[in-house]
Amino acid sequence: MxxxxxxxxxxxxxxxxxxxxxxxxxxxxxxxxxxxxxxxxxxxxxxxxxxxxxxxxxxxxxxxxxxxxxxxxxxxxLLSAEDLEDLCRIRVLLEKEAIRQSIKHGDDDWEASVVSAYHILKRATKAFAENPKDEEILAEWERRHRAFHLSLISAAPSEWIRYFLDTAYKQYERYRHMFLAVAEEFYKDRDAAAEHEAMLNAVLERDADEAARLIEDHLTQSINEWVSYFEKIGAFASSREARDVKKAG
CATH class of the missing domain: 1.10.10.10 (Winged helix-like DNA-binding domain superfamily/Winged helix DNA-binding domain)
Structure with missing residues (x-):
C-alpha cells in the first residue's frame, strides 16, 4: 500500500x-x-x-x-448561444422532475421553507426594481432568486438530480455577470414577482403538472431573453468557433 x-x-x-x-x-x-x-x-x-x-x-x-x-x-x-440553450434544456428537464418529486414527498416543513424563501425573494425583487443599476442589490436578488428555486426542489429525494442541477447552476454563473444589462432591457416588461408567486401557489396546491409547466415557462423565457441580448452585443462565439474549440479540447 x-x-x-x-x-x-x-x-x-x-x-x-x-x-x-x-x-x-x-x-x-x-x-x-x-x-x-x-x-x-x-x-x-x-x-x-x-x-x-x-x-x-x-x-x-x-x-x-x-x-x-x-x-x-x-x-x-467560450460562451455560446448553443451552450446556454443546451444548459437551459437540461435545467428544465431536471427542475421539472425535481419539483414533481418535491411535491410528492415534501412535508409541511418543506412548504414553510418555500413560503419563507418566496417572501424573502419578493422583498429583494422589489428592492431591485427600485434600484436596477445597483450591483449589490442585484447580487442579493440573485442569491434570493437561487434560494427560492432551490427551495422548490429541496424535498426531492434524488441526490443525483440535485448534484447535476448544482453543476448546471455553476455554468449559469458564467453568464450572470452580464445579467444586469439584460435585466435593464427586458425585466421592466416582465412581472417576475407574479411568476414566482404562481410557482408558490402551484406548490401549495400540490399541483405537480402546473408547477412543472410554470418552471419551464419561467426558465425558457429568461434564457430566450439572455440569448437575444448577448447575441445583439456580440458576447457569444459563433457556432463554428464553439465547435472548433470543442474539437481542440
Missing part, C-alpha cells in the same frame, strides 16, 4: 486551492471567454508552481470552464 506523505497532501491542497480560485475568477468574468491562460503569468498571480497550476487547469477542463489547445496551452471556454 502506498503511503501518503505530507508533501503529497500539501501538493493536493495547493492544487485544490488554485482550482477553486481560478474557477471563481472565470465564473466572475475576471478571465474573459477565449482568453489565453498562460501558466508563466498565472503562477505568479496565484502564488503556485507551474506544475500545480497545470493540474488545476486540467481540473477546470472537466468543469467545462477551460479548454486545452493542443500544444498551445489553455484558454477560457
Amino acid at each position: 502506498t503511503k501518503t506523505t505530507n508533501d503529497d497532501t500539501k501538493s493536493g491542497t495547493l492544487v485544490e486551492m488554485a482550482h477553486e480560485k481560478l474557477k471563481k475568477d472565470i465564473i466572475a468574468g475576471l478571465h474573459q471567454p477565449g482568453t489565453k491562460l498562460r501558466v508563466e503569468h498565472l503562477k505568479q498571480q496565484y502564488g503556485v508552481s507551474s506544475g500545480t497550476l497545470r493540474e488545476a487547469l486540467t481540473m477546470l477542463i472537466a468543469d467545462k470552464l477551460v479548454v486545452a489547445e493542443g500544444q498551445r496551452g489553455f484558454s477560457v471556454a
